[in-house]
Amino acid sequence: MDEQITEEERDLNGAIALVALGKVDSLVVENIRDAAQAAFGEEVTIIEARYEREETGDVRQQAATDVIKRLFPFRHGFARVLGVTDTDLSHPGVNHVFGFADPESRVSVISLHRLRTKGAGPGRIAGRAVKTAIHELGHTYGLGHCSAHRCVMFLSFNLADTDYKEREFCRKCRDEIYSRFENRSLKRQN
Numbered sequence: 082m083d084e085q086i087t088e089e090e091r092d093l094n095g096a097i098a099l100v101a102l103g104k105v106d107s108l109v110v111e112n113i114r115d116a117a118q119a120a121f122g123e124e125v126t127i128i129e130a131r132y133e134r135e136e137t138g139d140v141r142q143q144a145a146t147d148v149i150k151r152l153f154p155f156r157h158g159f160a161r162v163l164g165v166t167d168t169d170l171s172h173p174g175v176n177h178v179f180g181f182a183d184p185e186s187r188v189s190v191i192s193l194h195r196l197r198t199k200g201a202g203p204g205r206i207a208g209r210a211v212k213t214a215i216h217e218l219g220h221t222y223g224l225g226h227c228s229a230h231r232c233v234m235f236l237s238f239n240l241a242d243t244d245y246k247e248r249e250f251c252r253k254c255r256d257e258i259y260s261r262f263e264n265r266s267l268k269r270q271n
């Protein structure tokens with residue numbers, strides 16, 4: 082059989098670049114790294130990117146798709162990119178998004194902006210960030226939204242949804258990811 086691995090197969094597995102855009106809580110970023118490594122079994126490398134806008138404390142919303150484009154250069158050497166920003170993210174049709182993913186380029190971004198609420202301690206805020214991050218990365222593995230409220234792929238309409246769901250995939254979503262990994266390793270052995 083053909084030994085060549087198609088682009089799709091090669092990209093299914095592979096390291097993840099975790100790009101901290103400007104000033105973001107490093108403890109939260111480390112939490113995301115550890116959780117993503119555990120969830121996907123891939124090496125996750127933290128990259129600190131200078132981001133003038135965020136460094137100057139400019140808190141105006143920016144379009145999620147613009148941030149995704151800015152993250153494209155970080156794809157080099159990585160199968161996936163997840164950006165973390167403190168700036169609020171916008172998307173047409175909604176007044177904000179917690180995160181955004183482009184499954185085609187496998188580039189995703191999350192915002193910490195709305196995760197900090199009154200009464201929420203650092204643990205809860207980090208938990209929200211981790212769940213949002215795993216969710217967006219899940220999209221880059223081809224997963225869609227899940228109807229199970231506890232599943233990390235459940236679409237959070239608000240932070241109560243985020244707090245309620247787990248940082249893990251439900252069995253159905255896990256099986257979906259695993260079946261793709263399996264297919265790939267089977268092909269590889271040929």
Ligand SMILES: [Zn+2]
Pocket residue numbers: 216220226236
């Ligand atoms: Zn989603």
Ligand SMILES: [Zn+2]
Pocket residue numbers: 227228229232233234235250251252253254255
């Ligand atoms: Zn699920």
